[in-house]
Amino acid sequence: xxxxxxxxxxxxxxxxxxxxxxxxxxxxxxxxxxxxxxxxxxxxxxxxxxxxxxxxxxxxxxxxxxxxxxxxxxxxxxxxxxxxxxxxxxxxxxxxxxxxxxxxxxxxxxxxxxxxxxxxxxxxxxxxxxxxxxxxxxxxxxxxxxxxxxxxxxxxxxxxxxxxxxxxxxxxxxxxxxxxxxxxxxxxxxxxxxxxxxxxxxxxxxxxxxxxxxxxxxxxxxxxxxxxxxxxxxxxxxxxxxxxxxxxxxxxxxxxxxxxxxxxxxxxxxxxxxxxxxxxxxxxxx
DNA sequence: AGTACACGGGAAGGTCACGA
DNA sequence: TCGTGACCTTCCCGTGTACT
Numbered sequence: 001x002x003x004x005x006x007x008x009x010x011x012x013x014x015x016x017x018x019x020x021x022x023x024x025x026x027x028x029x030x031x032x033x034x035x036x037x038x039x040x041x042x043x044x045x046x047x048x049x050x051x052x053x054x055x056x057x058x059x060x061x062x063x064x065x066x067x068x069x070x071x072x073x074x075x076x077x078x079x080x081x082x083x084x085x086x087x088x089x090x091x092x093x094x095x096x097x098x099x100x101x102x103x104x105x106x107x108x109x110x111x112x113x114x115x116x117x118x119x120x121x122x123x124x125x126x127x128x129x130x131x132x133x134x135x136x137x138x139x140x141x142x143x144x145x146x147x148x149x150x151x152x153x154x155x156x157x158x159x160x161x162x163x164x165x166x167x168x169x170x171x172x173x174x175x176x177x178x179x180x181x182x183x184x185x186x187x188x189x190x191x192x193x194x195x196x197x198x199x200x201x202x203x204x205x206x207x208x209x210x211x212x213x214x215x216x217x218x219x220x221x222x223x224x225x226x227x228x229x230x231x232x233x234x235x236x237x238x239x240x241x242x243x244x245x246x247x248x249x250x251x252x253x254x255x256x257x258x259x260x261x262x263x264x265x266x267x268x269x270x271x272x273x274x275x276x277x278x279x280x281x282x283x284x285x286x
Numbered sequence: 287a288g289t290a291c292a293c294g295g296g297a298a299g300g301t302c303a304c305g306a
Numbered sequence: 307t308c309g310t311g312a313c314c315t316t317c318c319c320g321t322g323t324a325c326t
Contacts, residue, residue: 024317073291130311145321146295206313219313221297237295238321265322273322290325300315306308 005081025074029054044088051075051093111239111281113247116141119231124183126230132204133223135191137235138184143244143263144168146237148176150215152203154192164188166203168264176264246277 006023033050034041041050055072076093083091123129123137139149148168156167164180166188180188191203198205200212206219224235248254248262260270 077291216313220295221299222312224296234297236320241321288326290323292323293321295318295320297318298316300313302311302313304310304312306310 004085005078025071026078029075032057043082046088048092111233111243113240113243114251116231116240116243117247121183123227123230124187129226129230130223131187131190131194133226134187135204136220136223137227138180138187139178140235140237140240141244142178143241144176144178144237145241146220149204150202153201154195154203155201157192242273242277243281245273246281249274249278 005026029051030041032054033046036050036053037045079088079091079093082088120137120141124134126134136149139152152166152168154166156169158165158167162181164185166178166180168176168178188203195201195203195205198212202212202214204215205212206214206216227235245259245263248259254262256270256274259274263270263273265273
């Protein structure tokens with residue numbers, strides 16, 4: 001809405017979800033500045049001090065540095081657009097600095113992959129957990145990112161008898177083989193059967209207006225909450241992903257190339273993730 | 287190698303349909 | 307009509323990758 005920004009962003013292929021947040025932030029900013037000046041303000045009248053004040057307000061609300069940083073980026077982006085379309089004569093945002101430096105260092109991950117693995121059987125056999133919760137657990141444990149879980153195609157399954165292989169086409173174009181063995185097989189098989197029954201190609205599906213579509217993000221918490229309760233710890237794909245990579249390296253002795261292969265990512269990504277995994281993940285010491 | 291950036295993950299909580 | 311599960315919305319913010 002702010003001066004055609006929404007359309008502009010959408011036209012540039014930015015996902016609607018993101019645009020909504022960007023626009024919202026800009027609207028908040030404009031409202032805040034106008035409130036302070038006791039009346040509507042034109043974009044070219046906005047001063048760096050207005051931005052400073054806005055972010056002080058944001059900070060006082062208790063927002064984390066990362067959020068501040070992200071919002072700062074949104075504001076920058078909008079100013080650049082406003083400058084491009086000639087609505088403001090000068091764009092001061094590239095030089096804009098907040099009074100305090102933002103702390104963007106990621107937190108430590110307190111997670112022992114081996115311990116989690118030790119509880120897998122309990123999860124798979126639990127009669128308290130829905131099928132999807134069990135399938136999700138298996139996917140999480142393989143270090144999948146959620147966005148790669150939501151559209152797993154069951155037609156890409158191979159049955160080797162002793163193992164079931166699902167080939168996942170990831171959103172970034174790479175593919176990722178997932179092998180399931182032993183007691184994992186009946187769980188995945190049930191998921192595949194259910195998908196067939198529902199007439200959908202997705203291992204995990206959601207019903208939207210009487211049609212089964214790819215899994216909806218919002219349903220995720222139903223299952224991860226149940227898992228979290230049983231395990232007594234939150235289930236976050238990022239954390240488990242890092243713990244998994246650390247496990248592959250430190251416990252299974254895999255090298256970077258093998259990790260790259262296992263995750264279906266580039267070598268650079270594998271190296272970076274491994275580095276971060278080794279610095280951030282703290283498995284329990286007994 | 288460090289920083290900037292794009293945008294997707296996920297927590298919280300709401301709504302709605304359905305069966306007991 | 308109450309509980310439950312499936313789906314949906316909103317908002318905060320962390321992660322992966324591109325850029326310099």
